[in-house]
Structures are given as structure tokens and as C-alpha cells.
Amino acid sequence: MVxxxxxxxxxxxxxxxxYGNWITHASQVENEAAIATVHKALDLGITSFDTADTYAxxxxxEVLGEALKxxxxxxxxxxxxxxxxxxxxGPNDTGLSRKHIFDGIHGSLTRLGVDxxxxxxxxxxxxxxxxxxxxxxxxxxxxxGKALYIGVSEWTAEQLREGHALAKDLGVQLVSNQPQYSAxxxxxxxKVVPASEELGISQIVWSPMAQGVLSGKYxxxxxxxxxxxxxxxxxxxxxxxRFMNDEVLTAVQKLKPVAEQAGLTMPQLAIxxxxxxxxxxxxxxxxxxxxxxxxxxxxSGVTLDADTMTAIDEALSGVAETDPQxxxxxxxxxxxx
Numbered sequence: 375m376v377x378x379x380x381x382x383x384x385x386x387x388x389x390x391x392x393y394g395n396w397i398t399h400a401s402q403v404e405n406e407a408a409i410a411t412v413h414k415a416l417d418l419g420i421t422s423f424d425t426a427d428t429y430a431x432x433x434x435x436e437v438l439g440e441a442l443k444x445x446x447x448x449x450x451x452x453x454x455x456x457x458x459x460x461x462x463x464g465p466n467d468t469g470l471s472r473k474h475i476f477d478g479i480h481g482s483l484t485r486l487g488v489d490x491x492x493x494x495x496x497x498x499x500x501x502x503x504x505x506x507x508x509x510x511x512x513x514x515x516x517x518x519g520k521a522l523y524i525g526v527s528e529w530t531a532e533q534l535r536e537g538h539a540l541a542k543d544l545g546v547q548l549v550s551n552q553p554q555y556s557a558x559x560x561x562x563x564x565k566v567v568p569a570s571e572e573l574g575i576s577q578i579v580w581s582p583m584a585q586g587v588l589s590g591k592y593x594x595x596x597x598x599x600x601x602x603x604x605x606x607x608x609x610x611x612x613x614x615x616r617f618m619n620d621e622v623l624t625a626v627q628k629l630k631p632v633a634e635q636a637g638l639t640m641p642q643l644a645i646x647x648x649x650x651x652x653x654x655x656x657x658x659x660x661x662x663x664x665x666x667x668x669x670x671x672x673x674s675g676v677t678l679d680a681d682t683m684t685a686i687d688e689a690l691s692g693v694a695e696t697d698p699q700x701x702x703x704x705x706x707x708x709x710x711x
Contacts, residue, residue: 375419376674379655382549383574386492386523388451390649391674392422393667394580394658395434405437407663412441414664418671422451424552424578424658426497427482428458435485443487453578454482455527455552457497459710469709470500475511479520494521495552499533499705509537513544525550525578528704531569538573548575550655553701555579556588557647557686557694558617558626564698567653576655579648583659585614587622588644590630594623621693628689636682638673645673647686 378387393415395408412423425438435454442450456478459468466473479494494515500508512524526537529551541548551570553562555577562577570577583589592598598618617623633643645657661667678686687694 376421376671380576381493381523381578381655382547382576384523384547384549386451386549388422388578388656389420389674390656391420391645391671392424392453392578392656392658393420394424394660395438396426396429396580396658397660405440408437409441411661411664411667412438414667415661416445416450418667419674420667420671421449422453422656424453425486426455426458426495427460427478427485428455428497432460432481432485435482439486439488447488451492452486452488453493453495453525454486454491455495455497456482457500457527463711468711470496470503470508470511472507472511475508475515479515483520490519491521493523493525493550495525495527495550496529496537497527499526499529500709501705501707502709505533505536505540509540509544513541513546516546523547523549525552527552528554528701529566530701531565531698534566534569534573534575538575548573550576550578552578552580552658554581555648555651555654556582556584557644557690558584558588558622560694560696561698561700563651563696566698566701567651571653577651577653578656578658579654580658581613582648582657583641583644584617587614587617587626588629588640590626590640592618592623592626594620594627616695625690625693629686632682632685632689635685636678638676639669641670642673642676643678643686645670646676646678647683649673649676650678650683 376389376391379390381388423438425435427435456475457470461467515521524546538548555562633640648654648657659670
């Protein structure tokens with residue numbers, strides 16, 4: 375079964391393997407298969423589920439809501455997000471204005487078929503809306519019982535500090551940040567993680583397998599596997615491009631004996647690695663079929679010894695991205711249309 379961790383400086387626990395439906399639901403995977411995969415996640419002990427209104431332009435929330443129908447509400451933790459353009463994508467259908475946040479939460483609750491979400495997250499930082507307006511709107515939603523906790527995604531250390539201070543003044547808890555993090559993409563370690571540890575904010579990390587590269591299935595100098603994410607623009611091909619060069623792929627192959635020595639598969643090693651960071655509350659995993667989850671959940675509760683951690687660092691030395699400046703490049707400087 376899957377272990378649990380506290381989310382930030384709160385009494386709220388989430389499953390350290392959390393199911394995310396960014397690419398799969400209502401996009402890469404047919405609804406029937408997506409629902410079967412959610413049910414498999416529940417069978418394996420995953421109780422935390424992450425989605426966003428922007429995924430498949432709101433359709434992914436509907437699929438997740440259908441998949442969780444009939445589950446006792448108290449038995450699952452549901453996270454969603456607001457920021458990116460949705461629906462008809464008009465001038466107020468994007469960003470973190472008070473209007474869009476309230477329209478967003480009402481739409482998400484309807485699609486998910488619930489009265490509240492456990493965690494409501496700002497999907498990016500909105501440079502066009504005063505932060506005071508954004509945090510006040512989130513605080514009002516918490517007070518109305520439509521969300522229990524608030525979080526953010528891909529905010530810088532400075533933005534986390536400002537948001538946390540405002541949330542504290544408003545009497546609500548900013549408990550989480552959702553950044554990209556893997557053994558190949560370590561940019562949060564320099565500034566974001568230290569600030570988060572100081573503030574009592576956890577990381578819910580996405581792409582712990584670096585878009586599948588850390589599974590080892592992409593071989594240097596070889597054609598891309600047919601049907602893989604790297605070949606499908608709808609499945610995150612743009613995100614995986616940064617890792618798709620022979621230098622990175624050759625380094626990743628050096629992890630195979632490390633995984634074998636640890637008694638793990640490559641995906642298990644990748645997920646276990648992010649969970650060694652005590653500031654990480656959960657690793658987001660997706661699946662296109664139920665059987666994939668049977669492998670990945672076995673990373674829960676794994677402790678990697680010092681020699682294994684050193685061997686991973688050595689294998690990926692020179693190809694792992696560590697520059698904290700990359701955390702300042704994620705949120706658009708103007709709202710996307």
C-alpha cells in the first residue's frame with residue numbers, strides 16, 4: 375500500500391504517490407480506460423488525485439469526477455487548479471483575477487461532482503493581477519468551504535514568500551507548490567526548496583520520471599519508440615524535447631545497474647529518488663493503463679541508501695539541470711490568450 379505524508383505545515387495527509395491526469399484523461403486515453411486506471415489506483419492505495427480545469431479544456435475534470443463517483447468523499451483527496459485559458463477563452467477566462475478564480479472553482483466543483491476540493495492551486499503566477507486580489511479570492515473560497523487548503527504551481531521562492539505572508543494575514547494556509555522535479559530537473563533545490571522548508575510549504579512534484587526519459591526506454595542513437603510520448607504532440611512531446619539528446623540518454627542508461635543493485639525498476643528508482651527529498655509530499659504519476667500503476671506504487675516507502683544516491687548523482691553529472699534561474703522562466707509574463 376501507499377504511504378502518506380503531511381502537506382506543508384498542516385494536519386492534512388496525502389498519498390505520497392498521487393495520481394495526476396494531465397495528459398491521459400479525455401486526451402491520450404479513452405474514458406473507459408481512464409476510469410479503469412483511477413479504480414486501479416484506488417485499489418493500490420492511492421487516494422490523492424490531481425487535475426486542473428485546463429486539462430483537455432475542462433474535460434479531464436469531468437472524467438475524474440465520473441471515475442470517483444460513488445467513492446465516500448472523505449476517503450479521497452482531490453486537487454485542482456486555475457489559471458490557464460479555458461472554455462471559450464475570453465478575456466476573463468484566464469489568469470488569477472477574482473472573477474476567474476470564482477468562475478473557476480464553481481466550474482471545477484460542477485465537473486468533479488463534489489461540494490469542495492481538498493486543495494485549490496494557482497496553476498502559475500499571474501503578473502497582471504495584484505497578488506492581494508488573488509490571495510483574497512482564495513481566502514474567500516476557503517471560508518466558503520469550497521476548498522480546504524490552497525496551493526500554487528511553479529512559483530519562485532520570492533513569490534512563495536509573498537503569497538505565504540498574505541495567506542497568513544488572511545488566516546488561511548498556503549501549504550503546497552507544484553513544480554517539475556526529477557533527478558534530471560533539479561532547479562527547485564537552490565531557492566524554492568529552502569524557502570518552502572522555512573515557510574512550511576511542501577512540494578507536489580510533477581514529471582518525476584522526466585516525461586518518461588528516466589524509465590530508460592529512450593535509447594541514444596535509436597529511433598523513438600512508436601506511440602511514445604516523444605512522438606505525440608498531444609502527449610507532452612514539447613516538454614520532453616529538452617531531454618532528448620544522446621548525452622542525456624547515454625547518462626540515463628548508466629542508471630540501469632544502479633536500479634538493479636537497489637532491486638528496483640527504472641521508474642521505481644526515479645520516483646523513489648524524488649521522495650527522498652523530505653520537502654516533497656507527493657510525486658505525481660499518470661498512467662495510460664492500469665498495469666503501469668502496479669509498478670510505480672512500489673516506489674512508495676523505499677529508502678535509497680547513501681551509496682545509491684551518490685551513484686545516481688554520478689551517473690547524471692553534467693546533464694542534470696540545477697540552475698535555480700530556471701524557476702523564473704516558467705510563469706508567463708502576460709496572461710496567455
